[in-house]
Amino acid sequence: MYGERDTSTADDDDAHDGDAGDDNRPIYVTSGLLDVLLDMSESAEPEPLSVVLTPTRAGAFEADLGIDAETPVLTHFYLPEAGRSVTAVFGLDLSTPAGRGRARFHAHPQGPREPTKRDDFAAAVLVAVPPWERMAVRAYDRSGNRLALREIDAVPPEETLGDVAP
Known part of the structure; x- marks a missing residue:
């Protein structure tokens, strides 16, 4: 089944879901990516986890997702260990290609x-x-304002090495 599922909860703390000032568009993420991120978080516990995420345009999916074709859907991640030694020496994340990784996932085992x-x-x-x-x-969002999170039950398009820009 393709489409979106709202993963927000209904408790009072979540009443401001989507209240993000001028830019209150929801964040879309695939079910498969959420599964992997949550599994990685559980495996890393009690340590926190930080993962760079990358999107695929909704129009690139084979199925119609019911959202604008240019809408980014979070579909992929970069392994957190990749480039760690370079980052430690230079203080910069050189393992993420330029122009990629405009989203991040953080697991907080002890909150908040x-x-x-x-x-x-x-x-x-x-x-x-x-x-x-x-x-x-x-x-x-970047300022810490809460956004709606929408889960997309779809598989991203297959990629090959030929799809990677030089």
Whole structure:
């Protein structure tokens, strides 16, 4: 089944879901990516986890997702360990190609349920806390304003090495 599923919860703390000032567009993420991120978070516990995320345009999917073709859908991630030694020496994340990784996922095993000053920020930030379930994931913009998180039950298009830009 293709389409979107709202992963926001209905408790009072979530009443401001989507209240993000001027830019309150939801963040779209595939079910498969959420599964992988939550599994990685559980495996890393009790350590926090930070993962660079990358999108695919909705129009690139084989199925109609019911959203604008130019809308980014988070579909892929860069392994957190990739380039760690280079980052330690130079203090820069050189493992993420330029122009990629405009979103980040952070797992906070001891909380809080929102971004912290220790997190690496991006245009979109997803934060998860235990229990490692979909309902424990929230989306924020660069300023820490809460955004709606919409799950897309679709498989991203297959990529080959020929798809990678030089």
